[in-house]
Amino acid sequence: MKRLLLIAALFFSLTSHGQTxxxxxxxxxxxxxxxxxxxxKASGPSGSLVLIRLEGNKYRFWLDVDKGWPSYNLGTTDGxxxxxxxxxxxxxxxEDAKKSCILKFRISKNIVHITSQSASFDCGFGNAVMADGVYTKWKVQPKLNNAWLKDQYFEAPKVLTTANKTILYKDENALYPTTQTFAKGETLLNIAETEKTIYTERFTAAGKFVYGWIKKSAVKMADTE
Structure with a gap:
């Protein structure tokens, strides 16, 4: 099951990389x-990794691992x-791990190597599921859009913007606005929240991936029917 992001772990990152x-x-x-x-009809072990560049060398990632036959145990994470x-x-x-689970990514052209050297339990994965593997960029790329995001956060409630111009902020306290705004009546995902703000992610009409916080006062719960 795809987990919702925890605010404390939302922007954990290390170091910097070139502009590729x-x-x-x-x-x-x-x-x-x-x-x-x-x-x-049995399928073997498989893994899926999606990278979306945020800015500079920082990326959002979504990782899904399937142990395959016969258990088909799963492991999912994102960050x-x-x-x-x-x-x-x-x-x-x-949360209840006995040891730490550090995922290490090494990228080279169209290949990402992931190593963990951690037990599946410590990573929050299903029994015997490991993130370790060689992930090759697919020749046929799936479309990354709002429908895809909805599938990643299928448990996230939806909100509807009520202000004529809903501002997207860089921080959970809504002190630092971005240049991104949403028109009245747009549906957004409530991925995580604080007392006064909601964290959301969205692809714009131009295909740009945007992320940040919006004020709860500018939205209402969307009709789920």
Whole structure:
């Protein structure tokens, strides 16, 4: 299940990297481990990684891992990383973990290597599920848009903008506005929230990925029917 972002871990990142844009979808798909019956449609271990460039060397990422046959146990996480010299790290330690879970990313052209050296439990993944793997950029790229975002945050409630110009802020206290605004009547995802603000992410009509905080006073709960 895709988890909603925790405010404390929302912008965890390390270091910096060159200006190459690595936005895109990466992954791998392997044969089943063991010997499934001939009558069974079995799939093997697989992983999916999506990177979206925020600014400079900082990226949002979404990671989904499937153990494959026979358990099909899953592992999902998402967050923010920043590359330096082709590498980045992310603290994915689960709340009740006995040891830390640090995911290490190393990118080279169209390939991302992920290593963790952590137990699946410490990472909050299903039994025996590991993020480790070689993720290659898909030749056919899926479209990254608001429909895709909705699938990532399928549990996130939706809000409707009520102000004529709803401002997107850089911070949860709504002190530092961005240049991005939303018109009245736009539907946004409530991914995380504080007492007075909501964190949201959205693709603009021009395809730009924007993220930040909006005031609760500028929105209302959207009709879920």
């Amino acid at each position: 844009n690595y936005t895109g979808s990466y992954g791998y798909s392997l044969k089943p481990e063991g010997t499934p019956s001939k009558n069974e 923010t990383i920043t590359f330096k010299n082709d590498t980045a790290s992310f603290d994915n330690t689960y």
